[in-house]
Amino acid sequence: MAVTVDIEAVKRRLIEEREGILEERRRLVEDTSRSLEEAVDEDGNDSHMADSASETLDRGIELSLEDNADHLLAAIDAAIGRIDAGTYGACERCAKPIAQERLEALPWATKCIECKRLEERG
Template sequence: MELGMNAGSSREALRRARDEAELLIASLTRDLNGVIDASLSSNADDEHDPEGATIAFERAQVASLLAGARRRLADLDAALERLDVGTYGTCERCGLPIPAERLAVRPSARTCVNCAS
């Protein structure tokens, strides 16, 4: 782990980010369910009705955001596992420490800046 980062503050930052991801997932799930419910009660034909295309686009957009939030949650869970086994803050490619600044911005980072670019 990068010098200057301690396991307690890292764990707290990861838990906070994880809590935020879970809240986002819950919100997006509600949004997606709302869009789906609205489309079920509508007689819009996605293929031929201009309004149907809007509903389909909105559904796809929310589904994509939800998938991204779920990936973020999985990345944060993986970071917590790395913290538990003592590899958190170490680049998976080169083995060098990941700078604390990078971990502060992206707590689930698996690589250092050089290897990420």
């Protein structure tokens, strides 16, 4: 069977993505703890109500980004695991090969586009 995907290149890309996310998350955690400190400094000052509200909102977004990063890291780790196991690129639901364009756009995809659509429809 001809291999259409350069699996080593995919693996390198996944590892790079993973490092990028880890780096991004480190920065995010630093930013979050810094803004928490700033918020404590302003405590008890009612004139900063609006500011605090937007800070809380920002922090919510930051935390959800962190949450997404965790999901993405798990997905990337799983994809690297599938490469090592030799099952990479097969849909985990119907076992058909996932389209190459899809893997290029989303190297950690676990399902083919048809199964993904079925899943999203519920």
